[in-house]
Amino acid sequence: MRALLQRFSFMLMVLAAIGLMMMTRADPVFIDAARARVTDAFAPILGFIARPAGAVASVLESGRQLVSVYAENQRLREDNERLRQWQQTALRLEAENNSLRGLLAYKPDPAASYITARVIADPGGAFVRTLVVMAGQRDGVRRGQAAMAGQGVIGRVVQVGEWSSRILLVTDLNARIPVVLETTRQRAMLSGDNSDQPRLMYIPRGVEPTVGERVFTSGHGGLFPAGLPVGVVAATHDGETRVTPIVDLSRIEYVQLVDFGIPGGLAAEAAQPGAMQ
Amino acid sequence: MAVGIWQRLDQAGRNSVPFSTTVAAMLVGMMPLQLPDYSFVAPPLTLMAIYYWAIYRPDLLKPYMAFGIGVLQDLLGGSPLGMSALVYVLSYWLVLTQRRYFLGNSFWFLWLGFALVAVGAGAVQWVAYSLMTVHLVAPGNVVAQALLAIVLFPVPAWCFSKLHRSLLS
Numbered sequence: 188m189r190a191l192l193q194r195f196s197f198m199l200m201v202l203a204a205i206g207l208m209m210m211t212r213a214d215p216v217f218i219d220a221a222r223a224r225v226t227d228a229f230a231p232i233l234g235f236i237a238r239p240a241g242a243v244a245s246v247l248e249s250g251r252q253l254v255s256v257y258a259e260n261q262r263l264r265e266d267n268e269r270l271r272q273w274q275q276t277a278l279r280l281e282a283e284n285n286s287l288r289g290l291l292a293y294k295p296d297p298a299a300s301y302i303t304a305r306v307i308a309d310p311g312g313a314f315v316r317t318l319v320v321m322a323g324q325r326d327g328v329r330r331g332q333a334a335m336a337g338q339g340v341i342g343r344v345v346q347v348g349e350w351s352s353r354i355l356l357v358t359d360l361n362a363r364i365p366v367v368l369e370t371t372r373q374r375a376m377l378s379g380d381n382s383d384q385p386r387l388m389y390i391p392r393g394v395e396p397t398v399g400e401r402v403f404t405s406g407h408g409g410l411f412p413a414g415l416p417v418g419v420v421a422a423t424h425d426g427e428t429r430v431t432p433i434v435d436l437s438r439i440e441y442v443q444l445v446d447f448g449i450p451g452g453l454a455a456e457a458a459q460p461g462a463m464q
Numbered sequence: 465m466a467v468g469i470w471q472r473l474d475q476a477g478r479n480s481v482p483f484s485t486t487v488a489a490m491l492v493g494m495m496p497l498q499l500p501d502y503s504f505v506a507p508p509l510t511l512m513a514i515y516y517w518a519i520y521r522p523d524l525l526k527p528y529m530a531f532g533i534g535v536l537q538d539l540l541g542g543s544p545l546g547m548s549a550l551v552y553v554l555s556y557w558l559v560l561t562q563r564r565y566f567l568g569n570s571f572w573f574l575w576l577g578f579a580l581v582a583v584g585a586g587a588v589q590w591v592a593y594s595l596m597t598v599h600l601v602a603p604g605n606v607v608a609q610a611l612l613a614i615v616l617f618p619v620p621a622w623c624f625s626k627l628h629r630s631l632l633s
Binding site for chain 1: 491492493494495496497498499500501502503504505521527528531534535536538539540541542544545546547549550553554556557561586589590592594596597599601602605606608609617
């Protein structure tokens with residue numbers, strides 16, 4: 188009798204779990220709200236245990252740096268030399284650009300403002316690529332904002348709580364970002380598939396992206412500002428092009444959320460069935 | 465009478481150890497460690513905790529608690545709601561039916577049992593996620609995660625058994 192009851196209760200829980208999975212697809216808005224609440228509630232704890240984790244990470248990092256300090260120094264010196272030359276070029280181009288814009292009466296995009304937030308959790312798992320950061324609605328975070336770390340785009344905000352929010356990384360299965368290739372100015376869609384290198388989709392036949400070419404946000408769909416660097420074309424074969432994100436996605440401590448100031452970008456979000464949208 | 469109350473509080477605290485260590489394992493598993501590629505294959509500490517306590521103290525970590533922790537993990541972690549809950553309940557069930565084989569035998573049996581559970585859990589997750597996203601997900605990460613979990617299992621298991629011996633016996 189007891190065993191029967193136990194089996195029945197297990198069956199019930201398995202069915203409940205499957206029911207929950209169905210519900211995610213039926214009513215994602217409600218589930219999203221629930222996620223935001225729960226994340227908010229746990230954010231202080233996660234933020235607390237993320238601090239020693241940061242310390243551990245920095246110890247590991249400094250160990251790694253010690254090993255290669257000499258070579259690294261050499262490399263940086265050369266880098267610095269090269270970058271100085273680039274700086275001169277950039278300054279010259281900026282001046283030229285400004286004067287040309289003046290001639291054309293060009294209307295620039297609205298200036299973006301940034302919200303900086305600390306990463307408090309990297310829930311990971313084999314299926315989802317998300318980060319939880321310690322900034323939410325009260326800090327001005329809105330769903331759909333672009334998230335950057337260092338110089339590159341890492342993803343976008345998919346869930347906003349009161350003081351915490353979740354970022355869907357560009358490598359996630361559900362991530363889609365409209366991009367443009369640097370040299371050909373060809374538009375494409377950067378589409379994550381849970382691997383380290385997202386894929387470029389919808390490139391017309393005949394356009395061959397070159398390896399090493401940079402990929403920027405195109406600004407189409409109004410979700411992201413145009414011209415933010417996302418990655419570098421890594422390899423292309425059999426018509427499949429992979430892009431390496433500019434930012435090392437496994438080592439993000441702080442993110443910058445870009446407040447672009449243009450509402451209504453959400454219409455551009457690709458409707459993908461699945462976990463986070 | 466006062467002693468009675470304190471004793472009862474003390475006992476309640478001790479009895480909540482399996483549940484609280486499992487929740488703590490879940491939160492620790494979400495730490496941003498900033499190791500390259502770590503978070504994709506991070507060992508499922510929660511699964512280890514549930515496995516350990518389901519074998520040794522199923523009276524203190526009830527199946528519905530495993531279910532609740534699974535739901536909590538899905539809400540916090542951004543995975544499809546119900547997926548971890550399903551995996552934990554099924555793992556718990558498997559452990560409970562095979563408990564007498566693992567209990568009391570050597571540590572090797574405990575380890576072997578976890579290997580089976582970890583592989584099964586990975587498979588269930590993979591099938592559930594592929595069905596939900598209507599997309600055949602590359603199984604590489606799941607396999608790597610299960611292998612890493614099996615290799616690392618003795619470390620958390622040792623911590624759990626320390627806690628178990630010092631607080632619950």
